Amino acid sequence: MARGLFPWGIFTKPLYIQTKFSYLHMKYLFFSWLAVFVGSWIVYVEYSSYTELCRGHDCKNSICDKYRKGVIDGSACSSLCDKDTLYLGKCFTMKPKSQVYSGTWGDLEGVIKCQMEEAPHYDLGNAMQHRKESAAFNQPTKGTSVERFREMILNHLKSKVGDQANLADLATQVLSITDANKDGHISLPEARSTWALLQLNEFLLALVLQDREHAPKLLGFCGDLYVMEKVPYSPLYGISLPWIMEVWIPAGVRRSIDQWFTPSWPHKAKISIGLLELVEDVFHGTFGSFLMCDVSATRFGYNERHDLKVMDARYIVPEAIFQENIRQQRCDVDEDCLYGADCLTSCDLTKHRCTPEVTRPNLAKACEALKDYTLRGAPADVKEELEKQLYACIALKGSSEQMEIEHSLILNNLKTLLWKKISHTKDS
Secondary structure, eight states: OHHHHSOHHHHHHHHHHHHHHHHHHHHHHHHHHHHHHHHHHHHHHHHHHHHHHOOHHHHHHHHHHHHHTTSOOOTTHHHHHTSOOEEEEEEOOSBTTEEEEEEEETTEEEEEEEEOSEEEEOOOTTTTOOEEEEOOOOOSOTTOOHHHHHHHHHHHHHHHHOSOTTHHHHHHHHHHHHOTTOSSOOOHHHHHHHHHHHTOHHHHHHHHTTTSTTSOOEEEEETTEEEEEOOSBOSSSOOOOOHHHHHHSOHHHHHHHHHHSOOOHHHHHHHHHHHHHHHHHHSSBTTBOEEEOOOOGGGEEEOTTOOEEESOOTTEEEHHHHHHHHTTOBOSSGGGGEETTTEEOOEETTTTEEOSSOSSOHHHHHHHHHHHHHHTTOOHHHHHHHHHHHHHHHTOOSOOHHHHHHHHHHHHHHHHHHHHHHTTSTTO
């Protein structure tokens, strides 16, 4: 009888709803807190990385301090330090000691590169790391004549690219750039700036390729800070994703995604011809041979006319310097003889030293980078032959005289095949 007076279900149901609501509320609070924590951690890591990597303000202050003291001079010094018409924009720095920024110089857009405290030199002798020396701007010394400075430049170039017949022409080109204000005289501060820049492999390659269309033009310099022409489209293909997404995307899927973000096939064909021409320019070129030790999409870009441009030349190194230093590299397996992503030699197990000859030539590495790029969307009437030529190119090995003949034959066949398909179109 008493039970009938109290309908317990009325009290039980609200209690169940209240418990469920409380559980959902706690769950919501937990995930909200977790999201705030993870977000704050990401912001902190990104900010810490940015402040550690991006030190453009310090770089500018250091350069301008030396300029005002009369230690260095160059075509960009006044704009950077006095007129404030050379601005550092977005930071693209990957290593603290080599600052990279977008920039504007009056009406020009460019890329500003500046060395912090130490300038990188290519030394492959110790664990394939860069040898670093302080950029003290103390060479040449006071009282050095222009002729003596020219001799210093010639000897330096000879040590970098070997004893080439026309190094005198390159030295003349260097002296012309050194006279930044074009007054017909080379001052000691101008000479010290140029000497510091000549220690940088990327600057040396820019000089070597200045008359070619594949290197961005040098716009100016101040000390070991220099301004290069901006490349409008980079990387060569693909899209930049947040690092947290990069971690979870498989490499195969990532490669497929990259190929979605490319120009039309005729434009890709022209860009590919540009990369093949670059291989020609650096392989037994006018001023010696260079090895391409990282032929990845991030190292290249292109302009509005779809001309290929080198974005990052740090891993295009003089063959003579590479061979001289790789011989000193101790090894137990072939993988110990790797520089960059693509310059691999073999290990001589009798001496436990690396051999000097790379296992794959520049052309084979370039063709591997172009394979998916050029085959995707290729016209049916050239796709089969193009694939055949690319695989023959990728299979190239060693550096024997016979290989060089085959190298030239395949390179010319690929250029002819691509050019013939687009020569009658506006894309050419």
